[in-house]
Amino acid sequence: MLSNKKVGFIGGGAIAEALIRGILNSKLVSPTQIAVSDISIQRLDYLHNTFGVITTNKIQAVSEQSDILFLTVKPQVIDSVIDSVASSVTVKSVVVSVAAGITLDYLQEKMPGIPVIRVMPNTPVAVGEGMAAMALGSHTTQEISEPVSTILGSVGRVVTIREEAMDAVTGVSGSGPAYAFLLIDALSDAGVCVGLSRNTAVLLAAQTLLGAAKMVLETGKHPAELRDMVTSPGGTTIAGVHVLEQKGVRGALIDAVVAATTRSREMGKKS
Ligand SMILES: NC(=O)C1=CN([C@@H]2O[C@H](COP(=O)(O)OP(=O)(O)OC[C@H]3O[C@@H](n4cnc5c(N)ncnc54)[C@H](O)[C@@H]3O)[C@@H](O)[C@H]2O)C=CC1
Numbered sequence: 001m002l003s004n005k006k007v008g009f010i011g012g013g014a015i016a017e018a019l020i021r022g023i024l025n026s027k028l029v030s031p032t033q034i035a036v037s038d039i040s041i042q043r044l045d046y047l048h049n050t051f052g053v054i055t056t057n058k059i060q061a062v063s064e065q066s067d068i069l070f071l072t073v074k075p076q077v078i079d080s081v082i083d084s085v086a087s088s089v090t091v092k093s094v095v096v097s098v099a100a101g102i103t104l105d106y107l108q109e110k111m112p113g114i115p116v117i118r119v120m121p122n123t124p125v126a127v128g129e130g131m132a133a134m135a136l137g138s139h140t141t142q143e144i145s146e147p148v149s150t151i152l153g154s155v156g157r158v159v160t161i162r163e164e165a166m167d168a169v170t171g172v173s174g175s176g177p178a179y180a181f182l183l184i185d186a187l188s189d190a191g192v193c194v195g196l197s198r199n200t201a202v203l204l205a206a207q208t209l210l211g212a213a214k215m216v217l218e219t220g221k222h223p224a225e226l227r228d229m230v231t232s233p234g235g236t237t238i239a240g241v242h243v244l245e246q247k248g249v250r251g252a253l254i255d256a257v258v259a260a261t262t263r264s265r266e267m268g269k270k271s
Pocket residue numbers: 010011012013014015016037038039040043059071072073074075077080081098099100120121122123174175
């Protein structure tokens with residue numbers, strides 16, 4: 001339990017909600033240690049009623065109280081919140097930006113002397129299976145970053161990377177859950193197409209992706225080796241894999257990640 005830390009969120013949208021849900025489930029902090037600011041009163045009411053967290057529409061009321069302050073607004077609006085944050089956050093706090101494309105240089109220039117961390121999480125933090133990558137700013141020591149690692153580690157896996165890799169991380173694991181949901185949805189449609197009920201098809205598709213992912217992580221084997229273990233000579237799997245390769249699914253996934261990475265770079269151009 002991070003018993004003596006206050007955790008703030010500027011922006012109470014999708015990723016803030018996922019982080020709050022995951023952190024509270026992990027029991028690392030209690031609801032009254034979390035404060036959220038948003039311009040939407042509906043979002044604030046929803047977050048307060050759902051999680052019991054403290055909510056306010058005043059950014060400074062959150063930033064001046066937080067030991068760990070997550071900036072969870074869109075990159076397009078970060079300019080409009082950062083001046084309020086910079087004038088109220090204390091040097092004893094650490095500011096954690098999850099905004100795609102927004103660089104450490106930009107954050108450090110706007111908040112001189114404040115320790116900052118750039119993080120790319122993903123929505124499965126909500127169920128304790130998130131993937132987050134973090135890059136530390138130049139004023140951020142390991143000691144300062146530790147509570148942030150602890151928070152991210154309580155809701156999934158966390159790696160520290162060099163900042164140059166952050167756009168690529170955004171393309172693979174930040175946006176990645178959307179590709180996985182698309183695959184599950186498509187596999188479910190396929191199941192319905194061959195006669196399964198929708199509920200059964202969704203269960204089969206989701207559990208299959210979960211099991212396959214777990215095998216990769218737990219065996220340490222190359223995914224291609226695990227795929228070979230499913231693929232009996234002259235059997236069903238190679239017939240299916242043949243179609244996926246013919247239709248260019250591998251190339252489409254690579255193109256998707258390259259496009260998302262490029263978009264993340266574009267979004268960071270202003271800094
Ligand atoms: N959704 C995701 O899976 C991930 C999102 N991110 C990053 O998280 C950030 C937020 O993304 P989402 O949660 O998806 O967006 P969202 O649109 O769901 O949430 C943004 C929230 O910020 C609020 N907001 C807008 N202007 C504000 C202001 N001036 N002061 C306070 N709050 C304000 C909005 O009302 C909204 O509730 C983005 O920078 C994105 O790059 C990073 C990783 C994953």
